[in-house]
Amino acid sequence: xxxxxxxxxxxxxxxxxxxxxxxxxxxxxxxxxxxxxxxxxxxxxxxxxxxxxxxxxxxxxxxxxxxxxxxxxxxxxxxxxxxxxxxxxxxxxxxxxxxxxxxxxxxxxxxxxxxxxxxxxxxxxxxxxxxxxxxxxxxxxxxxxxxxxxxxxxxxxxxxxxxxxxxxxxxxxxxxxxxxxxxxxxxxxxxxxxxxxxxxxxxxxxxxxxxxxxxxxxxxxxxxxxxxxxxxxxxxxxxxxxxxxxxxxxxxxxxxxxxxxxxxxxxxxxxxxxxxxxxxxxxxxxxxxxxxxxxxxxxxxxxxxxxxxxxxxxxxxxxxxxxxxxxxxxxxxxxxxxxxxxxxxxxxxxxxxxxxxxxxxxxxxxxxxxxxxxxxxxxxxxxxxxxxxxxxxxxxxxxxxxxxxxxxxxxxxxxxxxxxxxxxxxxxxxxxxxxxxxxxx
Ligand SMILES: O=P(O)(O)O[C@H]1[C@H](OP(=O)(O)O)[C@@H](OP(=O)(O)O)[C@H](O)[C@@H](O)[C@H]1OP(=O)(O)O
Numbered sequence: 001x002x003x004x005x006x007x008x009x010x011x012x013x014x015x016x017x018x019x020x021x022x023x024x025x026x027x028x029x030x031x032x033x034x035x036x037x038x039x040x041x042x043x044x045x046x047x048x049x050x051x052x053x054x055x056x057x058x059x060x061x062x063x064x065x066x067x068x069x070x071x072x073x074x075x076x077x078x079x080x081x082x083x084x085x086x087x088x089x090x091x092x093x094x095x096x097x098x099x100x101x102x103x104x105x106x107x108x109x110x111x112x113x114x115x116x117x118x119x120x121x122x123x124x125x126x127x128x129x130x131x132x133x134x135x136x137x138x139x140x141x142x143x144x145x146x147x148x149x150x151x152x153x154x155x156x157x158x159x160x161x162x163x164x165x166x167x168x169x170x171x172x173x174x175x176x177x178x179x180x181x182x183x184x185x186x187x188x189x190x191x192x193x194x195x196x197x198x199x200x201x202x203x204x205x206x207x208x209x210x211x212x213x214x215x216x217x218x219x220x221x222x223x224x225x226x227x228x229x230x231x232x233x234x235x236x237x238x239x240x241x242x243x244x245x246x247x248x249x250x251x252x253x254x255x256x257x258x259x260x261x262x263x264x265x266x267x268x269x270x271x272x273x274x275x276x277x278x279x280x281x282x283x284x285x286x287x288x289x290x291x292x293x294x295x296x297x298x299x300x301x302x303x304x305x306x307x308x309x310x311x312x313x314x315x316x317x318x319x320x321x322x323x324x325x326x327x328x329x330x331x332x333x334x335x336x337x338x339x340x341x342x343x344x345x346x347x348x349x350x351x352x353x354x355x356x357x358x359x360x361x362x363x364x365x366x367x368x369x370x371x372x373x374x375x376x377x378x379x380x381x382x383x384x385x386x387x388x389x390x391x392x393x394x395x396x397x398x399x400x401x402x403x404x405x406x407x408x409x410x411x412x413x414x415x416x417x418x419x420x421x422x423x424x425x426x427x428x429x430x431x432x433x434x435x436x437x438x439x440x441x
Contacts, residue, residue: 010034014253014263016271021278022332023250024371025065026120029395037123040130044398045379045391048411052383056311057135058304058326059128061375062335063151063159064117065254067109068247075244076105082241086232093261094230101261105251113158114255120373121159121329125166127396132379135325138171141178145324148180151187156329159373163327186300187330190286190337193296193434200290209289210280212353214239219277222270229265239277246274254372275367276356282366283351286336297337298428300328304338305418305425308380308390312414315382332370339376341424343402344394345369369394380414388414 018028027033032041068076080103089095129136140146150160160180168174190196200206213219219239226245227237245265252260266274283289311321328334339345345363349355377393391411392399404412404420418425 012257012259014249014259016249016263016266016268017253019268019271019275019367020246020250020254020371021275021366022282022370023247023254023278024367025254026124026371026373026395029368029371029374030397033123037119038126038130040127040396042131044396045131046398046411047381047383047391048389049383052381052389052411054132054135054379055315055321055382056308056324056380057128057132058307058328058378059375060300060304060328060330060335060338060377061121061124061159061163062332062370062373063153063155063329064113064120064162065372066111066113066117066155067255068105068251069111070107070109072244072247073105073107073109075240076248077103079241079244079248082232082236083230086230089231093264097261111153111155113155113162116255116257117155117159117372118162118165121162122166122169124373124375125163126170128377129167129170131396132325136167138167138173140324141167141171142173142176145320145322146178147323147326148178148329149183149186149326150180150329151331151334152182152184153188153331156187156331157182160327160329163329186303187328187334189299189430190296190333193292193430194436195434196292196296198436199292200285206290207281207284209284209351209353210277213277213280213356216353218273218356222266222273225267225270226265242274243277246271272360273356275365276351276359279362279364279366280351280353282332282336282370283364286333287340287364288346288350292433294337294341295428295433296430297334297341298424298433299430300334300338301341301424301428302430304378305421308378308414311380312388315388316386332366332374335370335374335376336366339369339394341428342421344399346402371395381411390414390417 017025032039083097086098089098136146148160148164150156164178185192219242223237223239223242224234226242227234245262249260249263252258252262286293307323307326314321347362347364351359351362351364374395379391381389381391383389389411392401401412401417401420404416
């Protein structure tokens with residue numbers, strides 16, 4: 001019954017759950033799924049005419065809900081030890097943390113997929129088959145027209161297996177296995193872009209804005225309030241400890257759907273500060289902060305459009321589209337550089353350590369873009385008479401291509417889209433962009 005109530009008032013859902021950034025549950029961006037995990041709303045698709053039929057779909061999907069990485073388990077363990085060692089509390093929720101709640105996360109979990117993450121992908125597969133029944137169909141799966149590509153990371157491989165299982169269970173297919181290709185050049189391009197590795201990933205000064213914010217007044221106030229709630233010395237609650245507490249609340253909720261006592265350490269103002277710190281990390285490491293962040297996704301950008309072009313030419317020749325659906329499973333850092341390259345969620349002002357107060361309405365907000373199982377879809381429609389249209393969807397909702405004027409119900413002409421991204425289509429060469437000493441001009 002609790003699920004019937006507005007998520008905002010559901011005591012099982014932490015009030016701060018909408019601020020969990022890339023540690024957020026998929027259901028927080030699609031709350032109707034809380035009541036019915038397989039619910040879809042086909043009316044959102046609105047092709048401009050009844051003649052339109054979908055001929056190709058590429059889905060770029062983040063893995064499902066996972067355990068914390070080793071780096072964060074260590075921080076969480078340190079906070080747990082600190083809380084266990086503090087003076088016996090009078091508040092029952094804190095006494096529960098001090099005496100009942102046990103630290104069950106271990107370093108060997110290291111970001112592996114959890115059962116909820118298996119279900120995230122099983123259910124997403126079924127919902128997408130309901131949204132696009134002529135493409136994600138048993139006939140096309142059996143016909144080898146649905147391709148799977150994954151990052152080599154265990155959480156992505158297991159998400160791929162789960163997505164496939166969603167379909168084989170739906171159609172009770174037991175007599176056939178479907179393969180997937182492991183392709184890190186595509187799904188983990190950031191690992192192979194030398195200029196990104198040198199100038200951002202391995203450059204300590206690249207994250208200056210995040211470092212300054214973590215030492216700044218907003219974070220300091222959050223740390224003090226946590227220390228007050230725990231009844232410990234201010235100097236014990238560092239930014240790392242605040243992050244560990246936030247992640248304990250987020251993981252207990254995402255993995256076990258529990259509104260744990262750890263969430264009591266934050267009010268909404270605190271959670272918005274923690275969310276901004278995570279957005280600063282993503283902005284400068286994967287988003288608009290540095291041009292190379294998005295240019296490192298050129299290989300995925302060209303892969304997408306060559307796939308779309310192939311479907312167009314096969315369709316125009318009256319041939320069956322040999323790759324009707326491509327399911328590509330990667331990371332938050334696979335999707336975000338591509339979203340950035342395409343211009344999505346670009347604010348007029350950069351996110352910095354000093355403008356938090358004016359960025360409360362920012363569009364660059366990973367809590368809305370990149371929960372577990374976040375998915376970016378490109379659906380190609382043939383509307384007859386050579387009228388081909390491309391519709392982008394993020395997390396099962398149509399999103400207009402930024403800056404594209406012809407936004408007929410977010411389904412512009414494919415040629416318009418290619419014209420809009422012509423500079424990238426003619427350039428954006430991964431080798432050129434990623435070489436360390438880029439030739440000027
Ligand atoms: O803060 P952690 O260690 O969890 O950061 C992870 C990334 O998680 P995210 O920041 O996206 O929540 C993880 O991305 P994911 O999409 O695979 O979950 C990434 O693969 C991992 O390397 C960590 O990223 P970092 O940039 O190395 O901190």
